[in-house]
Amino acid sequence: METTALPTLNYLNNGHGLKSWLLTRDHKRIALLYLFSVTAFFALGGFFALMIRLELLTPAADLVQPDTYNKLFTMHGVIMVFFFLIPSIPAVLGNFLLPIMIGAKDLAFPRINLLSWYIYVLGGLFTLTAAMTGGIDTGWTFYVPYSTQASNSNVILAGLGVFITGFSSILTGLNFIVTTHRMRAPGMTWFRLPLFVWSHYATSLIMILGTPVIAITVLLVAVERGLHLGIFDPALGGDPVLFQHLFWFYSHPAVYIMILPAMGVISELVQAGARKNIFGYTFVAFSSLAIAIIGFLVWGHHLFVSGQSTYAGLVFSILSMFVAIPSAVKVFNWTATFYKGAVSWDSPTLFAFGFIGLFTIGGLTGLFLATLGMDIHMHDTYFVIAHFHYVMVGGAIMGYLGGLHYWWPKITGRMYPEGWAKFAALMVFVGFNLTFGPQFFVGYLGMPRRYAMYAPEFQVWNVLSTAGATILGLGYLIPIIYFTWSIKNGAIAGANPWGARGLEWEIPSPPPTENFAVTPIVTERTHQYAPSREVGIV
C-alpha cells in the first residue's frame, strides 16, 4: 500500500489528446466520458431544482411567473431522470467496473459502448435545444392530451431527445447482459459474481425490455401532436388513460433502473466497509431479479385516481406490496452484514449508512402509496414528491456518491481528502432530510405538486425545505471540488487503499488499458475476508 507513484502505463496516459478520448473503445475511458456528461446534466438539473426551491419560498409566484415555473420543474424532471439518474451508475461505475469485476478486458462490444455514449450526447443535445429555445412545460410525464393539444412548448423536440437517448440505455443494457454471460473469467461462476454485477444484470434486463415502450410512447405523442392522428386525445377518438398505461409501463420499472444499480453499489460498500461477506448472498442476488420482474407488473399504481377500474386497482395494489418485499430483504441483509463485522467509518461507508436510512424511509413511504385508500388522498401531492426523492436522491444519488468515493482511488489512482468527504456525506444527509422530510407533512396537508403558487398555511414547511436544499446543494458542490482537486494533488492511492476484496482491487490504480495482464482465475466469491462458515443465529 505504500506506493509512491502511479503505475507508469495506465489507461489514463495510454494515448493523449482529444481524439484519443473521443474515439476510445476502452470501457474505462468511456465511463469517464459519461462521468463528465452526467455531471454536467446533474449540475443543470440541480440548478433548475434550486430555482424551484427559491420560488417556493413564498406562496405567491414572485421570483418567476407560473409559465417559467412549469418549465423549470419539467426540465428538472426530464434532465434528472433521463440524462442523470438512468445513466449515472450503470454508465459510469457499471461501465468502469463490470468488466473488471468479472475478470474481462473490456465489454463484449466496445464500439457499441462508445456509440451508446454518442447517442446519449445526441439525445441530450436535442433536449438541451428544446430547453434553450423556449423550454417545455408538460412535466416530465408528458401527460396527454395536455402535451399533444394544449402545450405551446417544445414537446416534440424534447420528446425526441428522450426517444434518442433511450437507445443508449438499450445498447448499454445489451452490452452488460452479453458481457456477463460471455466474458466471465475462468472460475467466475454466476454465484461468485459480485452483487454489483447481479444488480447491473437485473437493471440491464429492464433497460432492454422497458425502454422500447417509452420510445414508442413518446413517438406516438409526437405523431399525435404533429400529425393530429387520434391516439390519446378523446377529441380525436383516442384514450388519454392509454397513454398513462404505456408511459408507466416503462417509467415505473425505470425507477428500478435508477435504484437497482445503487443497491449493487451499496452491497459492495457494505461488504468492504464491514470487511465481511454479505449476509445471505443468494437472497440479495435474487432479490434484484425479483425487483426487475415484479417491477414490470406494478405500473397501474400510478393510475389509482385516473378512473382505472376498481379491480385493476386492487391487482396493482397487491403487486406493489409484493415488490416492496425484495427491497426489504436487501435492507435486512445489509444490516445483518454489519453484525460482527469490522466496520470502518470511512466516507464510502458513511454514504452507505446514509443510503440505508434514506432508502428505508423512501421504501416504507412507498407502502403508503401502494395502499389504495391512502393513495387517493396522497396522489399528486408533495407526499409523492418526498417519497420518490427519498428513493431516487436519497437512494440512487447516495449510492452513486458512495460508489464514486469508494472507487475514485481506482479510477484516478489518487485519494481525495477524507475529512472533507466525511463532511460532505454529513451535509448531504442532513440537507437531504431537511429538504424532503417536510414535504411528507405538507403533502399530507394536501399541497399538490407542480404548484407555482400555494396556500399560505403550507409556507412554513416550504421554508424548511428550501433551507435544506441550500445545505444539500453545498453538500453536492464540495465533492465536485475535492474530486477535481485530487486528480492532480491527491495522495497516491495504491492498488487497494481500503483493504477490500474483489478483482478490481487486485490490479493497479489506475488500471492498465487491458485491465489484466493475465486473465485471472477465480476460486471464491468476492469479499471473503475469512473462511466462510454457517453460523446459527436463531
Added chain:
Amino acid sequence: MFTNFPFFPQVASEQASQVDALYFFLVAVTGFFMALVAILVVVFAVKFRRRHNDEVGVAIHGSLALELLWTFIPLGITMVMFFWGAQVFFHMTRAPKGAMEIYVVGKQWMWKVQHMDGAREINELHVPLGVPVKLTMGSEDVIHSFFIPDFRVKADVVPGRYNTLWFTATKPGRYHLFCTQYCGTKHSAMIGWVTVMEPSEYQAWLGGGPAGGSMAENGAKLFQDLACSTCHLENGQGRAPSLKGVYGSTVTLANGQTVTADDAYVRESVLNPQAKVVAGFQPIMPTFQGLVTEEQLLQLIAYVKSLGGGQQGATK
C-alpha cells in the same frame, strides 16, 4: 414569524376519519421498522467498529431461518395494509344509493359546478352537511383532478369520460379545493372553496341562485332544440328508441351484447352513436360531437335520467 404550523388537514368528512385511521396505522408500522433498521445499523456500526487496520469481520454465510422470517413477516404486514386500504378504497369508490348528485366540469382553468335544480357556481361548491354527495365530473380540455384535502377525496377529471367521487361532509366550514393533475399555466390557480352548510341553509342558498330551470328542464329544452325528439319518440314508434325508462336499465344491442344505460353510455350515444346501436334500430343517428358542450351533455343526461328507469345509474 410562522405561527401557522399545521401537521394534519382538518377532518371534515366521513372519509377523512377512515383515511386518518389508516394513516396512523401506516405511520406506526413503518415508523417501527424504520427505527428498527436505524437502531441496528447504528448499534452494529458502533459496537463492531474497526479497531485496528487489519481487522476483518467474522465470515457469516447467512441464515435461512432469518431470511424466511424477514420475508414473510413484512409480507404479512403488507397484506394487512392491502386489505385495509382496499376496504377504505371500496367504500370511497361506491357512492351510496340516493346520494345527492352534483355535476362538475373542469376546464383550463376553472371548476364549473351545476346542481340538479339548476344552480350553478364557479370555483365554489356548496354542499349540505351530513348528506352523501356524489360528483360526476367531466373535462372540456385536458386532464384535471378534483381534490378536497380536508375530505381526503380525489378523482381525476378526464376528457372523454366521467369519473365520480362522493363524500359526506361532517363539519360546517370552508375547505380548499385543488386541481392536482397538472393542466398548464394556471394549474396552481385552478383552486376554489367547498362550503359545507346546514341542510336548511343549503336549501336557502339554492333558492337564492339565478332562476334558470333545473338541469333536467334545461336538458328537455336541448332535447327539443337539437331535434332529438323527432326520432326518439316517447311512444317508441320513432326511428330511434324511446328514452322513457331507459336510464339504469339493461339495453340489448344490435350485436347481441347488453349494456347498462349509465351516464357513460348516454354520453357515448350522443357523441358516437354508431358505437352501440340498440337492437332493432338502424345506425342512422348523426354524431353530436362538437355540437354540445360538456355542460349541455350533463343536462341531457339529467333529462334522460328524469324520464325514469331502472335503478340508480352506476357510473364508473
